[in-house]
Amino acid sequence: MNLFDLGWDDFASKSFHPFCSGDLVPARVALGHKHACELLSAHGELLAECTGRLLHETASHADLPAVGDWVAVRLRPDEPRAGPASRRRADIHAVLPRKTKFSRRAAGDDGGEQLLAANVDTVFLVTALDANYNLRRIERYLAVAWESGAQPVVVLNKSDLHPDPAAIRAAVESVAIGAPVVALSAAHDESVAALAPWLRPASTIALLGSSGVGKSTLVNRLLGEPRQPTGAVSDAVGKGRHTTTRRELLVTPSGALVIDTPGLRELQFWDVANDSLDSTFADIAALAARCRFGDCAHRSEPGCAVQAALEDGSLDADRWQSYQKLQREQAYAARKADPRLAREHGTAWRKIHRAQRMQQRLKSGE
Ligand SMILES: Nc1nc2c(ncn2[C@@H]2O[C@H](COP(=O)(O)OP(=O)(O)O)[C@@H](O)[C@H]2O)c(=O)[nH]1
Ligand SMILES: [Mg+2]
Ligand SMILES: [Zn+2]
Known part of the structure; x- marks a missing residue:
């Protein structure tokens, strides 16, 4: 893949400037963990670790690589690989400044900043039109979205479960000032066409919403194939099993990059201005x-x-x-x-x- 297909833009290019001279190359975080990250780059998929120095010099957990981040990496010399499918290894030397970022307050009394996604252009705030539907939650998500710098779009999913989705859509429009509102059913192929205006090549879209609202189902629709685990399976993933087989940033056939975040139980404010x-x-x-x-x-x-x-x-x-x-x-x-x-x-x-x-x-x- 070339960098532009991965969302490389002027902002990223300027941010990378201080790292240009050496043998560091840019890469984008597809899945962020403290100890091992999966990256996408012009050199293909990489499996990377933060250098000890980066871990040592990073003051807050929120400054470590998160999904969507651009990082400066050094490729390890080609090691004998286990097979054609195994990925090249790299070391992450720096996390580049973020164009936009989604933060929340980590659970617990003295919870610090927790980064959900970085460098997002558009965020789909996903709610389900089932018994859980709640205008007040949409307002909370909108506040976090405006703070992030990304453009919010409210997605009312599971419209098949509601007798009058158009009425709900009108009610949501009255509270979602400045954000488009779309009602659809991720379970039905044709309805996701409504999201086409935001699925531009190389633009980054994050899906945010409570667990079970249908984010992964929607991502699979956008991908055109069932790549993300949904429903009961995704719950098992949430408990920590199979996490390494999961990817958060994916490339859709339209060329847009989508970030499927794990379901949130609550979205408490970090620093919302x-x-x-x-x-x-x-x-x-x-x-x-x-x-x-x-x-x-x-x-x-x-x-x-x-x-x-x-x-x-x-x-x-x-x-x-x-x-x-x-x-x-x-x-x-x-x-x-x-x-x-x-x-x-x-x-x-x-x-x-x-x-x-x-x-x-x-x-x-x-
Ligand atoms: N009826 C209906 N069910 C849906 C729709 N979209 C998703 N679901 C179901 O909702 C459940 C949770 O979906 P999932 O994508 O795992 O939600 P996530 O936790 O937000 O990723 C699954 O059982 C899906 O099959 C929809 O449009 N209509
Ligand atoms: Mg999911
Ligand atoms: Zn007054």
């Missing part, structure tokens, strides 16, 4: 700009355009609550992402608590 929330909730941002006071908290201030819209029904109460919830999560995530901020915040709260305790003592006459 205010801007990304404002893009997701552009309607609310526009209302807030019309409030009488610049620092309106949208509670009971006179001239509050948000409260007025809630009263006349033009702003849905659930959407308003969803926005507030994601805003709180965003503030929390920002503190997690920036320890310095977290410390300052902690200090401020400690000061307030101390002052409160002092006041109580004064009142009780201690």
Whole structure:
């Protein structure tokens, strides 16, 4: 394959510039693990490891190679290979800067940044039109997508399971401002034609969504063959078996590159900026700009355009609550992402608590 078929662009080319002079070559991560990565390159498929130095110098797990990343590698001298199918080996010396990236907060209390995919052009946010369908989850996914820098497309899969997919599509369109919405059934060949506008040669598309919504089924449709395990089999993969036989970045016959991410149980914010929330909730941002006071908290201030819209029904109460919830999560995530901020915040709260305790003592006459 040539590099352009793998999505090589100006951004990647500029990023690779510092590594140009030696014997390093660029390659793209098809499957990222801490210790072994599968790469696609102009030299074919490679099996690669990070150098000790890269592992040592990398401050955060999120800076290690993730699926979609461009890396600078050194090919190992041709070793005697086990067979024609075995891949050439290489060492990863650097991860190139990312054009776009999807992060979430890793599970657990002190979860750090976890990278889901890098250098994605378009993201299909996949939801199933079954009992699990949920507008609020779509808003959360949209916020993460706007933050990533990739263009989101909402894909409502399993339309065969819903009596009125067109109505749902209209409802989703009203919350997915700036993102196209497509309803289809990955189980039916002809319906995926609706995704053709985004399946451009050499463009990278990631599929994001909860486990079981049909991401792998859709990827297999786009590939024209059942390459990715689906349903019960994919669950077994999720538990850690067969992981080495699985690939995450695949080349479709149309030339588009698709990234099939493992199903997510939850998508907690890593560092989602205010801007990304404002893009997701552009309607609310526009209302807030019309409030009488610049620092309106949208509670009971006179001239509050948000409260007025809630009263006349033009702003849905659930959407308003969803926005507030994601805003709180965003503030929390920002503190997690920036320890310095977290410390300052902690200090401020400690000061307030101390002052409160002092006041109580004064009142009780201690
Ligand atoms: N009825 C219906 N079932 C589907 C459709 N797409 C996928 N499925 C089923 O949903 C289950 C989960 O699909 P899978 O692709 O493994 O989901 P993933 O976890 O998101 O990768 C499988 O049993 C699929 O056969 C669809 O369009 N309609
Ligand atoms: Mg899957
Ligand atoms: Zn207001």
